[in-house]
Amino acid sequence: MSSITWLAYAFVLVCVSVQVSPAPAPAPAPQEENYPPMPYEYKYDVEDQEKLLYFGANESGDAQGKVVGGYKVLHPDGRLMTVEYTVQGDSGFVPIIKFEQNANPFGKRK
Numbered sequence: 513m514s515s516i517t518w519l520a521y522a523f524v525l526v527c528v529s530v531q532v533s534p535a536p537a538p539a540p541a542p543q544e545e546n547y548p549p550m551p552y553e554y555k556y557d558v559e560d561q562e563k564l565l566y567f568g569a570n571e572s573g574d575a576q577g578k579v580v581g582g583y584k585v586l587h588p589d590g591r592l593m594t595v596e597y598t599v600q601g602d603s604g605f606v607p608i609i610k611f612e613q614n615a616n617p618f619g620k621r622k
């Protein structure tokens with residue numbers, strides 16, 4: 513065989529070996545990233561004396577993951593329920609629940 517023929521064989525061999533080279537390994541599954549907690553805060557209040565609507569809530573979380581919040585609801589029987597709660601570490605939801613009889617809370621706030 514001439515050296516040209518050998519070169520041709522070699523070229524074909526290279527092409528075939530390139531074609532049968534295994535497909536690239538699949539990209540590794542995206543790693544779950546642990547971002548630190550983002551501080552946040554919200555609050556809302558609804559007061560409508562005519563319709564006897566009085567409720568609201570608030571909550572804030574800090575960069576350590578501690579959550580503090582509360583909510584209140586005026587019940588139709590005149591009791592005002594307030595709940596204040598914290599969640600810290602593995603504490604779970606820790607509420608303090610209070611009822612105030614005959615609350616009449618309208619206009620109490622400045």
Ligand SMILES: *[C@@H]1O[C@H](CO)[C@@H](O)[C@H](O)[C@H]1NC(C)=O
Binds near residue numbers: 555581583584
């Ligand atoms: C959040 O809500 C609770 C229950 O209504 C209340 O006692 C507390 O003062 C509120 N906190 C803020 C920051 O508004």
